[in-house]
Amino acid sequence: MTDSPKTALIDAIRPEIKALPESGIVEVVNYARLKKDLVPLWVGEGDKPTPAFIADAAMAALKRGETFYTYQRGIPPLRQALADYLSRSYAAKIDPERVFVTVGGMSAIKETMQMLLNPGDEIVVPSPCWPNVAAAAEIMGGVVRPVMLTFGNRGWTLDIEKVMAACGPKTKIIFVNSPGNPTGYMMSRAEQKALLEFARKRGLWIVADEVYGRLVYDRKAAPSFLEIADPDERVVVVNTFSKNWAMTGWRMGWVVASKQLGQVYENLVQYNTSGVPTFLQHGAVAALNDGDAFLAEQVARCAKGRDMVTETFSRLPRVRYAPPDGAFYAFFSVDGEDDARALAFKLVDRANVGLAPGTAFGPGAPNFMRLCFACSLDRLGEGLARLEKALK
Amino acid sequence: MTDSPKTALIDAIRPEIKALPESGIVEVVNYARLKKDLVPLWVGEGDKPTPAFIADAAMAALKRGETFYTYQRGIPPLRQALADYLSRSYAAKIDPERVFVTVGGMSAIKETMQMLLNPGDEIVVPSPCWPNVAAAAEIMGGVVRPVMLTFGNRGWTLDIEKVMAACGPKTKIIFVNSPGNPTGYMMSRAEQKALLEFARKRGLWIVADEVYGRLVYDRKAAPSFLEIADPDERVVVVNTFSKNWAMTGWRMGWVVASKQLGQVYENLVQYNTSGVPTFLQHGAVAALNDGDAFLAEQVARCAKGRDMVTETFSRLPRVRYAPPDGAFYAFFSVDGEDDARALAFKLVDRANVGLAPGTAFGPGAPNFMRLCFACSLDRLGEGLARLEKALK
Numbered sequence: 173m174t175d176s177p178k179t180a181l182i183d184a185i186r187p188e189i190k191a192l193p194e195s196g197i198v199e200v201v202n203y204a205r206l207k208k209d210l211v212p213l214w215v216g217e218g219d220k221p222t223p224a225f226i227a228d229a230a231m232a233a234l235k236r237g238e239t240f241y242t243y244q245r246g247i248p249p250l251r252q253a254l255a256d257y258l259s260r261s262y263a264a265k266i267d268p269e270r271v272f273v274t275v276g277g278m279s280a281i282k283e284t285m286q287m288l289l290n291p292g293d294e295i296v297v298p299s300p301c302w303p304n305v306a307a308a309a310e311i312m313g314g315v316v317r318p319v320m321l322t323f324g325n326r327g328w329t330l331d332i333e334k335v336m337a338a339c340g341p342k343t344k345i346i347f348v349n350s351p352g353n354p355t356g357y358m359m360s361r362a363e364q365k366a367l368l369e370f371a372r373k374r375g376l377w378i379v380a381d382e383v384y385g386r387l388v389y390d391r392k393a394a395p396s397f398l399e400i401a402d403p404d405e406r407v408v409v410v411n412t413f414s415k416n417w418a419m420t421g422w423r424m425g426w427v428v429a430s431k432q433l434g435q436v437y438e439n440l441v442q443y444n445t446s447g448v449p450t451f452l453q454h455g456a457v458a459a460l461n462d463g464d465a466f467l468a469e470q471v472a473r474c475a476k477g478r479d480m481v482t483e484t485f486s487r488l489p490r491v492r493y494a495p496p497d498g499a500f501y502a503f504f505s506v507d508g509e510d511d512a513r514a515l516a517f518k519l520v521d522r523a524n525v526g527l528a529p530g531t532a533f534g535p536g537a538p539n540f541m542r543l544c545f546a547c548s549l550d551r552l553g554e555g556l557a558r559l560e561k562a563l564k
Numbered sequence: 565m566t567d568s569p570k571t572a573l574i575d576a577i578r579p580e581i582k583a584l585p586e587s588g589i590v591e592v593v594n595y596a597r598l599k600k601d602l603v604p605l606w607v608g609e610g611d612k613p614t615p616a617f618i619a620d621a622a623m624a625a626l627k628r629g630e631t632f633y634t635y636q637r638g639i640p641p642l643r644q645a646l647a648d649y650l651s652r653s654y655a656a657k658i659d660p661e662r663v664f665v666t667v668g669g670m671s672a673i674k675e676t677m678q679m680l681l682n683p684g685d686e687i688v689v690p691s692p693c694w695p696n697v698a699a700a701a702e703i704m705g706g707v708v709r710p711v712m713l714t715f716g717n718r719g720w721t722l723d724i725e726k727v728m729a730a731c732g733p734k735t736k737i738i739f740v741n742s743p744g745n746p747t748g749y750m751m752s753r754a755e756q757k758a759l760l761e762f763a764r765k766r767g768l769w770i771v772a773d774e775v776y777g778r779l780v781y782d783r784k785a786a787p788s789f790l791e792i793a794d795p796d797e798r799v800v801v802v803n804t805f806s807k808n809w810a811m812t813g814w815r816m817g818w819v820v821a822s823k824q825l826g827q828v829y830e831n832l833v834q835y836n837t838s839g840v841p842t843f844l845q846h847g848a849v850a851a852l853n854d855g856d857a858f859l860a861e862q863v864a865r866c867a868k869g870r871d872m873v874t875e876t877f878s879r880l881p882r883v884r885y886a887p888p889d890g891a892f893y894a895f896f897s898v899d900g901e902d903d904a905r906a907l908a909f910k911l912v913d914r915a916n917v918g919l920a921p922g923t924a925f926g927p928g929a930p931n932f933m934r935l936c937f938a939c940s941l942d943r944l945g946e947g948l949a950r951l952e953k954a955l956k
Contacts, residue, residue, distance in 0.1 A: 186678075186681070239614040421843070432573045439699070
């Protein structure tokens with residue numbers, strides 16, 4: 173039965189959609205909108221625009237008139253460049269036929285949820301986590317089972333036994349984000365192998381968000397499921413151009429999965445977004461083929477940023493923090509501050525610094541704050557100086 | 565229960581997703597991939613790239629470094645330009661707060677289906693229709709109830725009494741595509757009013773795809789639900805930049821709905837695509853603010869193309885066709901040819917012309933062919949000459 177035409181418009185939509193949360197980060201951004209000279213460290217991006225060699229390649233394609241409907245799996249040169257990039261970044265040989273280009277990592281996750289989740293199916297998600305993962309599952313009627321990471325002397329850790337224990341008869345997916353946003357947690361090779369073995373036994377899918385896989389500080393790349401999974405099993409690895417090559421605003425990402433799912437992803441891309449503009453894809457080809465040096469600079473700058481945070485926080489006895497293994501966030505708590513949301517507003521008012529509250533990342537860290545250290549060291553230094561005064 | 569790990573990968577995904585059809589157009593395109601000098605009239609786009617004044621505006625924004633995360637409802641100047649464009653195109657004053665920018669018309673439809681369709685909810689879709697509408701509904705577990713248009717001496721017509729009769733207790737949405745793809749059917753103002761009145765009484769939503777609203781041949785614009793619906797009722801109008809301004813490859817569209825749904829669309833954009841690249845949005849601003857003349861040229865060329873089709877077909881007694889009121893397709897049948905799919909392959913082989921078979925557009929036209937006449941008149945003339953020989 174349809175409801176009465178007198179029902180309020182918002183009550184006439186699906187309850188799952190009405191219940192979707194507004195971003196807990198955007199809430200703070202909106203609160204601070206009129207503040208002058210605020211140092212914004214809340215969003216997961218740096219302050220440098222996309223480098224010129226990438227923009228130039230996109231503009232050249234646009235000038236050539238590459239403005240027509242496109243390949244739904246990605247243009248062949250981009251799929252080849254992705255396979256080459258992945259094969260030289262990881263101990264794995266990736267077939268370009270396994271690579272599907274998407275509208276950002278977001279769409280890669282969304283389409284994978286569409287592929288796998290019937291209403292009522294469960295997805296196990298280590299938490300805190302980027303909130304869009306849970307939302308993408310919930311839009312499909314999926315049920316999120318969070319498993320808490322914990323913070324201790326070794327920083328943020330995850331007990332994978334708890335992940336396995338959370339998998340019940342309705343579980344369809346184990347979601348793994350390593351290195352993790354917001355925590356910086358990195359899953360070891362041994363843990364990945366154990367989890368994959370468990371998933372195989374139970375017929376579960378692993379969806380691995382490896383967006384920060386190259387943003388690591390003690391090695392070339394984080395352990396990847398690409399290196400241990402068979403090409404044709406229930407493992408989907410999602411990724412994005414956003415972070416490595418300062419392309420957050422380009423909305424380009426990719427999936428690596430079995431080539432048996434090629435037609436499925438082609439259809440899902442067709443019926444969700446109908447693909448990524450061809451001329452933007454040429455920019456992405458340049459990022460992959462000519463962007464290793466830029467990526468190395470980004471990692472080096474983030475490493476310096478991480479050191480600056482560590483040094484500043486070492487002088488602040490109320491701050492509880494450990495340097496993350498990967499990604500570009502400091503995720504820390506402040507003794508005596510139990511409400512991250514309130515603290516975020518307070519830091520806007522008193523320190524003129526924008527941080528993201530842990531409450532924006534699902535359960536597990538109601539008193540933690542996320543600081544993105546991917547920006548220029550000048551901006552970061554100013555932000556840290558203000559925080560130091562406010563949190564002394 | 566999860567299924568056994570021995571299950572074939574494709575059988576481990578949702579049955580609704582496995583059942584999604586491959587595009588019936590792409591099937592023909594793939595068949596013809598190695599043919600030389602084929603005249604392609606199958607896809608819904610012309611052969612001119614996006615005009616320079618639009619590309620230049622996007623490139624200027626890219627050069628300015630507008631490559632960061634963006635507004636999820638669209639950048640304010642684009643929402644304003646859309647409101648201005650709609651207000652001058654239609655007898656309606658559109659508030660920019662009612663306009664939401666999306667990744668193409670496709671994503672506008674997809675997100676609206678997510679907002680409205682619980683599994684098992686029905687959507688009434690006049691058919692034949694662009695197949696992506698049904699697919700977007702089916703991904704959400706929605707059930708499509710097609711209502712057939714019929715072809716007669718007045719061309720393609722739709723009996724809106726049949727549309728109303730198809731609405732049952734599980735119906736949530738009536739989908740209206742006018743002018744229609746592939747038929748060119750245009751719904752009259754009186755019919756729109758009657759359908760809206762019916763939808764109001766029954767608490768149904770109308771989702772109006774008005775992508776071809778300005779591609780009409782006897783007036784400025786097709787009748788629009790924007791002109792008769794209240795701002796805050798259950799009417800969603802979707803549209804795209806693709807056709808009017810030769811921007812198919814840009815993947816940009818928009819929704820007009822109640823501003824009460826602003827946060828809902830903001831969330832859906834966030835959790836599906838996270839928005840449209842800012843620098844592309846600046847191209848779209850140029851399209852709207854400086855593109856009226858270009859649009860007028862497009863319509864004039866399409867009108868000539870339509871006349872060329874009509875003239876050619878008048879010499880072909882086997883062809884059954886009436887000039888469409890809107891959109892840029894001839895949708896015709898050929899006496900003695902009952903299988904459009906087979907005919908599409910045959911025309912590739914014998915005439916070296918690419919057409920889209922009616923079978924690609926859901927039920928209702930198994931023996932019809934779609935020819936897009938939006939291309940240059942030279943290309944169209946060559947295609948028509950070849951068809952004339954083959955269909956004599």
